[in-house]
Amino acid sequence: MTRPIIETRAYSDRVLTDRHAFHQLLLGLEGCVELEVGGRGVRVERGVLAPVGAGDEHHYLAPRDNATLVLDLPVAWCEALQLEALFEGRPRRLPATLAARGRHLGATGAPALAGWLSEVLAEAAPFMHEPRLRLLRLLPEIEADLARPWRVRDWAARCHLAEAAFARQFRALTGQSPHAWLVARRLARARTLMGASLASLTEIALACGFGDAAHFSRVFRSRHGCSPRQWRDRHCRPVSRTNPAR
Numbered sequence: 001m002t003r004p005i006i007e008t009r010a011y012s013d014r015v016l017t018d019r020h021a022f023h024q025l026l027l028g029l030e031g032c033v034e035l036e037v038g039g040r041g042v043r044v045e046r047g048v049l050a051p052v053g054a055g056d057e058h059h060y061l062a063p064r065d066n067a068t069l070v071l072d073l074p075v076a077w078c079e080a081l082q083l084e085a086l087f088e089g090r091p092r093r094l095p096a097t098l099a100a101r102g103r104h105l106g107a108t109g110a111p112a113l114a115g116w117l118s119e120v121l122a123e124a125a126p127f128m129h130e131p132r133l134r135l136l137r138l139l140p141e142i143e144a145d146l147a148r149p150w151r152v153r154d155w156a157a158r159c160h161l162a163e164a165a166f167a168r169q170f171r172a173l174t175g176q177s178p179h180a181w182l183v184a185r186r187l188a189r190a191r192t193l194m195g196a197s198l199a200s201l202t203e204i205a206l207a208c209g210f211g212d213a214a215h216f217s218r219v220f221r222s223r224h225g226c227s228p229r230q231w232r233d234r235h236c237r238p239v240s241r242t243n244p245a246r
Contacts, residue, residue: 003175004113005072006106011062018060023073023087024052027094027102031066035059042091044068047099049120050091069102071113080172081114085121094120111136111173134159135169146186146209152178186210187223194228195236201228 001022011033026035032045037058044050052058054075078084094102098119105113115136138158142150155178156166170178186208193204205216220228 001072001074002077004074004077004110006108006113007070007072008106009068009070010066011060011068013062013064015059015061017057019055019057020072021054021075023054023075023078025071025073025086026050026052027069027071027099029067029069029103031062031064033060033062033066033068040090044091047094047096048091049094049099049102051087051089053087069105071105077110077172080168081117082169083114083117083121086117092120092123095123098123110175111139114173135161135166135173139174142182143185146182146189147207148209150182150209182209183219183223187220190216190220190228191231191235194232204228 008029026033026044026049028044028046028048028050030046032043035042035044035050035052035058037050037052037056042048042050073083078086098116101116105116118136135155138155142148142155152167153163155170156163159166159169161169167178170176170181174181176184190204190208190210193199193207194201197204199207200213201216202213205211205213208216210216210219217227220226220231224231226234
């Protein structure tokens with residue numbers, strides 16, 4: 001397992017035993033599940049978040065109908081994002097608003113999941129997780145200004161992290177290196193602009209943070225197998241000219 005898995009599961013009314021190489025969190029949604037980990041039992045009912053550490057044998061059964069949000073989390077992913085403390089403590093009852101947001105995690109990606117888990121940790125120790133929260137706030141700021149000549153070392157400094165630690169957290173959140181993520185976002189923005197305007201390729205290149213049209217064309221061709229002009233001719237309908245910077 002290399003990426004988190006988020007599922008809503010219904011547990012059986014007979015005792016089951018399991019052990020796995022990844023961390024796991026159970027959030028009660030409906031009904032309850034009786035869980036025993038390391039000799040300690042807990043009733044996972046609505047709003048209760050129960051941790052199961054990697055390698056821990058655990059037993060569970062559900063005496064009645066139930067729905068439980070289950071987060072299967074790779075150990076390396078948790079380590080990169082400094083989430084290990086989630087598995088060092090006891091089960092906790094989440095605030096109603098935080099638990100309610102947990103219901104919708106299945107429709108989100110890794111960054112939203114990491115943000116939610118950071119808030120869970122912040123309930124007990126808000127001072128411990130500021131670098132990760134800074135990174136989560138930085139991502140939409142970058143996407144809103146792709147024309148800016150962003151540098152990864154500047155991102156790391158703004159998150160109060162060494163560049164190597166920043167890169168590990170960034171990859172854990174997005175599944176990509178910072179540079180690959182930035183290029184992908186710039187290309188996605190360029191495709192949108194090519195379809196939404198008749199702006200020149202040079203204008204689009206500059207609006208998306210590429211040095212010039214030639215640089216834009218090289219990167220685009222390496223990702224899509226054709227030039228921006230060819231892609232535009234194949235995929236875009238003629239529209240009135242607009243300014244891509246607006």
